Amino acid sequence: MRIATAKETYIADEGLLVTATQRAWMGVLLAMLVLAPFMLNQYWLYLACLVAINVASATGLNILTGYTGLVSLGQAAFMAVGAYTVAFFEGQVGTPFLLNILAAGLVSALVGVLVGIPSLRVKGLYLAIATIAASVILHFVFTHWVSVTGGVRGINVAPARFFGLELASPFALYFVIVPITCLMVLGAANLFRTRIGRAFIAIRDRDISAEVLGIPLLRYKLMSFALSSFYAGVAGGMWAYFFRVVTPESFPFATSIFFLAAVIVGGLGTIIGSVLGAAFMTLVPELLKYVVDWLAPIFPNAGAALSPVRTIVFGALIILFLVFEPHGLAEMVRRARRFFHLWPFRT
Amino acid sequence: MSTSSSPVETSAPVAAHLAVDGLGLWFGGLKALTDVSFEVKPGTITALIGPNGAGKTSLFNCISGFYRPRAGSIRLDGVDITRTHPPERAKAGLARTFQNIALFKGMTVLDNIKLGRHAHMKTNLLQALTYWGAARAEEMELRAEVERQIIDFLEIDHIRNKPVASLSYGLQKRVELARALAMRPRLLMLDEPVAGMNREETEDMARFILDVKEEWGISILMVEHDMAMVMDISDHVVVLNFGKVIAQGLPAEVQGNPEVAAAYLGSGDPAELMRRLSGVGEAA
Numbered sequence: 001m002r003i004a005t006a007k008e009t010y011i012a013d014e015g016l017l018v019t020a021t022q023r024a025w026m027g028v029l030l031a032m033l034v035l036a037p038f039m040l041n042q043y044w045l046y047l048a049c050l051v052a053i054n055v056a057s058a059t060g061l062n063i064l065t066g067y068t069g070l071v072s073l074g075q076a077a078f079m080a081v082g083a084y085t086v087a088f089f090e091g092q093v094g095t096p097f098l099l100n101i102l103a104a105g106l107v108s109a110l111v112g113v114l115v116g117i118p119s120l121r122v123k124g125l126y127l128a129i130a131t132i133a134a135s136v137i138l139h140f141v142f143t144h145w146v147s148v149t150g151g152v153r154g155i156n157v158a159p160a161r162f163f164g165l166e167l168a169s170p171f172a173l174y175f176v177i178v179p180i181t182c183l184m185v186l187g188a189a190n191l192f193r194t195r196i197g198r199a200f201i202a203i204r205d206r207d208i209s210a211e212v213l214g215i216p217l218l219r220y221k222l223m224s225f226a227l228s229s230f231y232a233g234v235a236g237g238m239w240a241y242f243f244r245v246v247t248p249e250s251f252p253f254a255t256s257i258f259f260l261a262a263v264i265v266g267g268l269g270t271i272i273g274s275v276l277g278a279a280f281m282t283l284v285p286e287l288l289k290y291v292v293d294w295l296a297p298i299f300p301n302a303g304a305a306l307s308p309v310r311t312i313v314f315g316a317l318i319i320l321f322l323v324f325e326p327h328g329l330a331e332m333v334r335r336a337r338r339f340f341h342l343w344p345f346r347t
Numbered sequence: 348m349s350t351s352s353s354p355v356e357t358s359a360p361v362a363a364h365l366a367v368d369g370l371g372l373w374f375g376g377l378k379a380l381t382d383v384s385f386e387v388k389p390g391t392i393t394a395l396i397g398p399n400g401a402g403k404t405s406l407f408n409c410i411s412g413f414y415r416p417r418a419g420s421i422r423l424d425g426v427d428i429t430r431t432h433p434p435e436r437a438k439a440g441l442a443r444t445f446q447n448i449a450l451f452k453g454m455t456v457l458d459n460i461k462l463g464r465h466a467h468m469k470t471n472l473l474q475a476l477t478y479w480g481a482a483r484a485e486e487m488e489l490r491a492e493v494e495r496q497i498i499d500f501l502e503i504d505h506i507r508n509k510p511v512a513s514l515s516y517g518l519q520k521r522v523e524l525a526r527a528l529a530m531r532p533r534l535l536m537l538d539e540p541v542a543g544m545n546r547e548e549t550e551d552m553a554r555f556i557l558d559v560k561e562e563w564g565i566s567i568l569m570v571e572h573d574m575a576m577v578m579d580i581s582d583h584v585v586v587l588n589f590g591k592v593i594a595q596g597l598p599a600e601v602q603g604n605p606e607v608a609a610a611y612l613g614s615g616d617p618a619e620l621m622r623r624l625s626g627v628g629e630a631a
Contacts, residue, residue: 010490011483190478194486195461195468197475202451202462209449212411213530214437214466223472269453 016189021340033182037174045170051282052174052181053238058262058278059188059271060231065260066268067192068224069204070119074131076255077138078115078229081108082236083246087155088148090240097160097167101180101237108233109226111138116225120218135253142248154247157240167241177238184231189271191227200224201269265321267330276329285314362389362566363440363533364424365410371418372405372590379405380590383419387534387583392560392567394577394598397587398610403570404446406587407538410568411443412436423534437466440533444523446542446570452512456503456522459511460493463529497525500562501555517548524555528563535559537569541576549573553580578602586610 007013017023037045061075082104089100115134119127142149149155159168160176167173191197199220202210211217240246258281266277288310299305325331365387372380380402387393395403408414410421412433421429423439431439442463450459468489474482498504501521506514511522520540527535540556541549553576560567571577577584578598585595588610594601601607603617 010487010494014486014490187476191475193478194470194475194482195465196470196472198454198458198462199465201454201458202465205451205453206449208413209445209451210462211433212437212443212449213462213526214434216432216434227472 014193016193033178037171042170045174047283047286049170049174049177049242051279052177053235053242054259054262054278054282055275056181056184056238057232057235058259058266059185059274060228060235061259062263062266062268062270062274063188063191063200063231064224064228066263066270066273067197067204068200068221069123070116070221070224071124071128071260072131072225072228073128073253073256073260074115074135074138075228075232075259076251076253077135078108078112078232079236079239079255080138080142080246080248080251081111081229082233083240083250084142084149084155084236085233086237086240087157087246090157090160091155097162097176097241101234101241104237104240105230105234108236109230112225112229112232113222115229116222119221119225131256132253135256139248149246149248152248154245154250157244157246159244160241170242173238173242177242180234180238184234185271185275188231188274192271196220196223204269261318265318265328267328270328270330272333273328273330276333280329284317285310288313361533362564363387364389365534365566365568366422366425367406367410367419368422369419370406370409370416370421372402372409372414372416378590380409380416383587383590383592385585385592385595387566387568389566390560390564391582392556392569392580393583393585394581395568395570395585395587396572396574396577396601397593401587401610402590403587404538405590407443407536407570411441411536434466437530440531441536442527442530442532442534443536444520444527444538444540446538448516448519448523450511450519450523450526453510455508455510456514456525457490457493457498457507459522460497460525460529461489463526464489464493464531467531493529497528500558501525501528517544517551520544520548520552521555524552524559528559532565534566534568537567537571539570539572541571541573549576556580 007018012018017026036048040048057075057079060078061072064070064072085104085107086100089095089103090097095103115131118130122130143152159166160173161167162176165172167176192201199210199215202213202215203217203220203224207217236251239250243250259278262277262281263274264277265280266275267273292307292310321328367386368384370380370383371378383402383406385393395406397403405414409416412428412431412435416429419429420427423436423441426439428436428439428441451462454462468485470482470485474480478486494504498507501524503518503521503525506518506522511519514522524537524540527537537556541552544552556567556569557580559565569577569581581598583595584598584601586593586601586604586607593606593610594604596604602621605617608617608619
């Protein structure tokens with residue numbers, strides 16, 4: 001049982017990690033992240049990088065949808081903008097790796113602001129439709145602006161180079177993708193300790209009283225769009241270096257739904273929810289593949305029969321989450337923490 | 348928790364003077380307000396009363412910037428604010444609470460109160476993402492000030508980390524007052540601060556409103572149906588009926604006004620009104 005968390009200063013009281021247990025867990029997590037590339041095989045490292053990319057994008061979407069309450073189905077399109085930016089700068093300008101990633105974020109943020117302009121007037125489902133429209137327009141641009149995007153054939157991306165090292169394998173890319181994602185998640189956590197993060201939540205909860213408190217709605221909604229698409233753009237940029245080819249079909253509309261599902265399964269309006277949700281959505285289909293493999297000896301033609309079932313099970317898992325844990329994985333973590341705080345007493 | 352002393356008291360807000368002049372508001376053919384004029388003198392409590400549908404909330408919404416009046420002007424310390432947007436009015440020193448509590452349910456009491464200070468803070472997006480230097484210093488200064496000036500003052504230290512949704516109605520009203528005070532208002536507008544409260548909660552709130560007037564020295568404008576409380580704590584009472592000011596003056600003057608009695612009772616007997624009004628607080 002945790003006895004007390006008395007603090008002597010406000011700085012300590014407003015820290016991101018307030019208990020010793022939290023700090024210990026964070027230490028374990030960081031140690032695992034550092035050791036992982038030396039212990040995992042190629043396949044799992046590939047998945048780890050993919051999870052990190054998806055975490056970055058899901059965190060961005062959670063800032064917009066979970067914290068500011070603006071439903072967006074354009075996250076995949078923003079990622080595509082980032083990926084194309086990287087492909088363009090890497091191939092035609094030849095600027096360094098980190099600069100390209102930053103440019104991906106900034107260009108995507110700019111597009112995000114444009115897409116966010118209708119958000120002052122339309123909310124909820126209507127805004128979601130407006131973001132779908134924006135995705136369609138962007139897709140059209142990707143297929144038709146051949147001189148920049150390479151049209152339907154897309155662009156091949158040269159491997160990232162960092163201080164003369166070529167980052168081509170998941171092992172090498174892990175060391176840039178994971179730290180970038182960690183910094184972005186830390187940035188989001190910091191944001192919600194300050195006036196800007198609070199303003200976002202205020203707009204979500206009750207926009208009229210937010211305005212009375214002196215929060216200009218349009219500016220903050222656009223800021224949220226910009227930040228969210230910056231995250232998507234950086235994620236898309238890392239994606240481009242990871243898969244090394246960008247086509248208009250790299251980021252289908254279903255990817256936007258994937259991210260929306262990730263933040264809902266993880267927990268809307270929580271930082272840990274973005275991380276857990278993205279990890280869940282990325283890894284569970286892979287784990288289900290393993291389950292099918294294990295069942296193969298028992299059911300002779302499991303591979304053929306169970307592969308479609310895998311998709312159904314994945315879908316069913318998401319539905320079960322929505323029904324039984326509407327606040328997502330973040331709520332399960334919170335409940336577990338509470339249990340151990342009070343243990344051995346029950347509540 | 349320790350609080351470092353800082354010279355915050357010196358920057359205490361100065362009471363504002365509000366002048367509403369010839370205000371008119373109509374929706375299509377429906378006249379909500381007609382030629383409404385009154386003023387709130389610096390450092391006083393002015394109460395706005397009237398039967399349901401008299402236009403009190405419409406008037407409040409005009410003053411806080413949600414409705415655009417069709418005629419007349421609203422001036423704060425002589426500056427015309429009739430056409431400004433709510434965020435600008437917040438910066439000018441206007442704060443309000445809502446009739447049906449407008450707190451942010453998902454946030455803690457502390458975060459709700461901190462939001463009141465939003466317009467006075469400077470942290471930009473880049474500083475917010477890193478939480479370095481200026482951003483952190485500003486947050487810490489805010490926390491210390493909120494703790495010392497507001498949380499202690501309104502006696503809500505035991506609930507500072509609770510989510511607002513878990514609090515009783517009376518406490519939520521108090522947190523809303525706290526958030527409005529965090530805005531460093533020069534004119535505080537309270538929309539039915541004690542509606543739906545029991546007697547003890549009403550007395551607490553009345554005491555806090557008087558304390559705000561005494562210790563913060565700011566001007567207060569409130570809409571309230573609890574006549575016992577209005578008559579007790581107001582310096583000036585404005586009576587609205589069908590969108591017009593039918594009487595204004597000291598509480599005692601208004602109580603003795605036959606027109607006010609007619610508006611409330613349909614008959615013009617001030618004695619009957621006094622008797623009924625003194626019982627309203629408990630009946631409500």
